[in-house]
Amino acid sequence: MRILTAELQAHAGERVQLAGWVHARRDLGRVSFVVLRDRAGLAQVVLDEPLELGPETVVEVEGLAVAAEQAPGGVELREPVFRVLAEAAQPTPVELRRPELREQLPTILDHAAVALRHPRRRAVFELAAAAMAGFRVALDARGFVEIASPKIVASATESGANVFALDYFGRPAYLAQSPQFYKQTMVGVFERVYEVGPVFRAEPHETARHLAEYVSLDAEVGFVSDHFDVMRFARDAVAGMVEGVRTRAAGAARLLGVELPAVPAELPWVHFADTGVDEPDLAPADERRLCEEHGELLFVTGYPAAKRPFYTHPEPERPEYTRSFDLLFRGQELVTGGQRLHRYADYVAALGGETGPYESYLEAFRYGMPPHGGFAIGLERFVGRLVGARNIRETTLFPRDRSRLLP
Amino acid sequence: MRILTAELQAHAGERVQLAGWVHARRDLGRVSFVVLRDRAGLAQVVLDEPLELGPETVVEVEGLAVAAEQAPGGVELREPVFRVLAEAAQPTPVELRRPELREQLPTILDHAAVALRHPRRRAVFELAAAAMAGFRVALDARGFVEIASPKIVASATESGANVFALDYFGRPAYLAQSPQFYKQTMVGVFERVYEVGPVFRAEPHETARHLAEYVSLDAEVGFVSDHFDVMRFARDAVAGMVEGVRTRAAGAARLLGVELPAVPAELPWVHFADTGVDEPDLAPADERRLCEEHGELLFVTGYPAAKRPFYTHPEPERPEYTRSFDLLFRGQELVTGGQRLHRYADYVAALGGETGPYESYLEAFRYGMPPHGGFAIGLERFVGRLVGARNIRETTLFPRDRSRLLP
Numbered sequence: 001m002r003i004l005t006a007e008l009q010a011h012a013g014e015r016v017q018l019a020g021w022v023h024a025r026r027d028l029g030r031v032s033f034v035v036l037r038d039r040a041g042l043a044q045v046v047l048d049e050p051l052e053l054g055p056e057t058v059v060e061v062e063g064l065a066v067a068a069e070q071a072p073g074g075v076e077l078r079e080p081v082f083r084v085l086a087e088a089a090q091p092t093p094v095e096l097r098r099p100e101l102r103e104q105l106p107t108i109l110d111h112a113a114v115a116l117r118h119p120r121r122r123a124v125f126e127l128a129a130a131a132m133a134g135f136r137v138a139l140d141a142r143g144f145v146e147i148a149s150p151k152i153v154a155s156a157t158e159s160g161a162n163v164f165a166l167d168y169f170g171r172p173a174y175l176a177q178s179p180q181f182y183k184q185t186m187v188g189v190f191e192r193v194y195e196v197g198p199v200f201r202a203e204p205h206e207t208a209r210h211l212a213e214y215v216s217l218d219a220e221v222g223f224v225s226d227h228f229d230v231m232r233f234a235r236d237a238v239a240g241m242v243e244g245v246r247t248r249a250a251g252a253a254r255l256l257g258v259e260l261p262a263v264p265a266e267l268p269w270v271h272f273a274d275t276g277v278d279e280p281d282l283a284p285a286d287e288r289r290l291c292e293e294h295g296e297l298l299f300v301t302g303y304p305a306a307k308r309p310f311y312t313h314p315e316p317e318r319p320e321y322t323r324s325f326d327l328l329f330r331g332q333e334l335v336t337g338g339q340r341l342h343r344y345a346d347y348v349a350a351l352g353g354e355t356g357p358y359e360s361y362l363e364a365f366r367y368g369m370p371p372h373g374g375f376a377i378g379l380e381r382f383v384g385r386l387v388g389a390r391n392i393r394e395t396t397l398f399p400r401d402r403s404r405l406l407p
Numbered sequence: 408m409r410i411l412t413a414e415l416q417a418h419a420g421e422r423v424q425l426a427g428w429v430h431a432r433r434d435l436g437r438v439s440f441v442v443l444r445d446r447a448g449l450a451q452v453v454l455d456e457p458l459e460l461g462p463e464t465v466v467e468v469e470g471l472a473v474a475a476e477q478a479p480g481g482v483e484l485r486e487p488v489f490r491v492l493a494e495a496a497q498p499t500p501v502e503l504r505r506p507e508l509r510e511q512l513p514t515i516l517d518h519a520a521v522a523l524r525h526p527r528r529r530a531v532f533e534l535a536a537a538a539m540a541g542f543r544v545a546l547d548a549r550g551f552v553e554i555a556s557p558k559i560v561a562s563a564t565e566s567g568a569n570v571f572a573l574d575y576f577g578r579p580a581y582l583a584q585s586p587q588f589y590k591q592t593m594v595g596v597f598e599r600v601y602e603v604g605p606v607f608r609a610e611p612h613e614t615a616r617h618l619a620e621y622v623s624l625d626a627e628v629g630f631v632s633d634h635f636d637v638m639r640f641a642r643d644a645v646a647g648m649v650e651g652v653r654t655r656a657a658g659a660a661r662l663l664g665v666e667l668p669a670v671p672a673e674l675p676w677v678h679f680a681d682t683g684v685d686e687p688d689l690a691p692a693d694e695r696r697l698c699e700e701h702g703e704l705l706f707v708t709g710y711p712a713a714k715r716p717f718y719t720h721p722e723p724e725r726p727e728y729t730r731s732f733d734l735l736f737r738g739q740e741l742v743t744g745g746q747r748l749h750r751y752a753d754y755v756a757a758l759g760g761e762t763g764p765y766e767s768y769l770e771a772f773r774y775g776m777p778p779h780g781g782f783a784i785g786l787e788r789f790v791g792r793l794v795g796a797r798n799i800r801e802t803t804l805f806p807r808d809r810s811r812l813l814p
Binding site: 213 | 428429446462494523524533547550553555571589596605749750752770773804812813
């Protein structure tokens with residue numbers, strides 16, 4: 001029976017079987033070591049005579065677990081008997097044995113299939129999985145229902161620009177830029193819904209914070225008074241993601257030196273009109289400055305209507321501003337949300353009567369929709385802020401952008 | 408403070424506030440009733456004088472909760488004071504007030520935004536959400552890590568046919584027919600991975616069991632001996648989905664009269680060679696017959712190599728058969744899986760040396776991959792079997808097929 005490297009300590013003095021990859025080798029003349037990697041971590045195997053095992057060879061190894069102070073985890077495997085399950089066909093294009101990968105990001109991404117095996121790369125995506133789980137736990141506890149909305153849609157409704165076109169049985173279709181219209185529709189069904197899934201943006205520019213495909217954690221909730229109700233749920237969702245990392249990926253967070261943010265019950269907020277910004281939107285430098293001034297988690301509310309989509313609810317008293325918000329996290333926009341229009345007549349007016357391509361989307365609003373709002377969280381950005389990534393591609397398994405479609 | 412209809416009973420004798428949709432009205436001369444629908448259920452409101460509230464009007468209503476034997480739930484709301492939050496702009500295209508929708512499926516799908524509000528339609532997707540949650544719980548408990556793989560891919564690698572083509576910044580790309588290659592690659596990283604996400608098939612035919620886009624529950628696991636190890640995980644995943652429905656969607660299951668299957672620790676299995684079928688694949692009639700003969704959950708193993716993809720591991724002793732399986736559930740294929748090839752040289756041989764379009768996929772196999780396998784479960788099919796759906800579109804929120812791209 002195979003045990004995991006993390007279980008080795010509990011088996012000191014016993015003969016056990018491990019399985020995994022040859023992560024590193026060291027030959028010290030009389031004695032040599034193989035570091036074995038499995039899904040739980042690393043273990044040191046002591047060989048009395050050198051054995052030809054190339055990096056990434058997959059092995060089963062049986063041996064005696066022996067307490068040894070100098071071994072990682074305090075226990076090493078001696079008197080090993082190896083069985084090779086699969087050999088590596090050639091040397092790896094990135095060197096996995098060092099504490100940190102030394103290759104440049106393009107090389108790491110080109111060879112993601114191997115580079116992701118490095119403990120530090122792998123840990124990044126343990127954080128991502130834990131964050132997704134924490135998001136769901138938080139919203140499940142608040143009565144939300146998970147939905148799966150279609151990614152192939154009939155019209156490029158949300159913004160018109162930056163949309164991928166598709167040949168759909170001989171006619172045009174598009175990849176959904178967000179589940180926006182579907183999650184709103186589903187508020188009419190479940191009142192509270194969320195979706196974790198891919199969204200697609202044909203971003204014409206290559207920046208360190210944009211991708212052509214990313215994971216969006218979306219939620220939408222009915223019967224709200226205004227966007228501050230929505231912000232409370234957004235706060236709860238982010239707190240859930242942080243808690244998910246804390247409880248489900250503690251080892252990965254430790255390995256990467258992640259300092260989790262404190263998420264107080266009430267997050268600070270500042271209205272756009274009080275940010276000192278003249279433009280209709282914040283620039284990256286503004287986001288960094290505001291977080292320095294107000295804290296690592298900061299809501300900015302009331303974005304000018306000019307920069308928010310047509311379905312955004314205006315402020316009743318000064319409609320040049322909206323009932324919208326972004327949540328900044330460590331100097332970068334992490335969450336975007338707001339209250340939406342909910343009356344059919346308001347949508348017709350907001351579209352200037354041109355409801356044509358939106359008719360299908362508007363059906364829910366013809367038949368009674370409560371005041372509602374929602375938000376979207378970028379998974380890769382959340383993890384990126386946690387690990388201090390300089391480029392969003394560092395926290396994306398297989399990134400997609402203008403020039404990258406492989407692996 | 409708003410309470411939910413399901414909480415009304417606990418508040419008998421108190422003045423409370425409900426909110427929701429006008430689901431139905433009955434005028435009995437001297438007295439009239441409004442049935443209010445919220446996310447938790449229905450409640451009866453007694454009006455002393457008739458009030459003009461059209462179906463699907465969104466209201467808040469304050470009143471006195473009074474025990475009343477004849478009311479659903481045993482408590483009704485009296486002395487109501489209504490506040491209209493949003494009016495319905497026109498009569499609904501489907502009648503929601505009846506215990507079952509009477510409209511035909513195309514009408515129900517055309518007007519999904521409204522039809523999904525019906526308690527029985529809504530319940531179907533509560534089952535789906537619970538099944539997804541149960542899948543994750545089962546695999547999380549077994550050390551699997553959730554991944555999010557890209558849906559835009561560079562080549563139509565898995566089958567070549569039935570793939571959607573895309574304009575990707577001026578060059579061709581495709582929608583992933585499955586996360587197959589990515590989940591295998593990630594076995595090299597995490598050993599055990601799963602993904603819940605959309606997959607895309609340009610199915611040229613319209614059948615009652617195929618869609619152009621559906622939700623696939625995918626898993627892949629390393630260090631297996633053969634496909635029977637994989638089948639045990641597939642069994643556990645399905646058991647988790649059933650348990651998810653049992654614990655998280657009991658009300659919805661009751662409303663729909665769902666009888667959950669028993670999932671014994673060991674599911675029965677039959678080898679393809681012993682099914683009495685001459686063709687290289689099972690026909691729908693064969694699947695129905697086999698379930699009648701062997702049970703509602705039945706593995707068929709060893710499918711002929713001719714009908715399985717190139718990455719399928721052959722049976723060593725008779726390579727015309729493979730280490731593959733389907734899990735049939737109530738007469739229909741629910742799960743497909745098997746052991747995969749894991750050696751680079753075996754892939755090169757299986758592809759007849761033509762590795763060109765697969766080079767990126769094969770990178771993981773160049774650098775040591777353990778024996779592994781996995782499976783995929785169709786979410787809509789699982790729910791379809793539970794509720795006895797005749798058409799897969801009944802258990803899909805917004806179906807996509809050759810002729811349907813809206814809503």
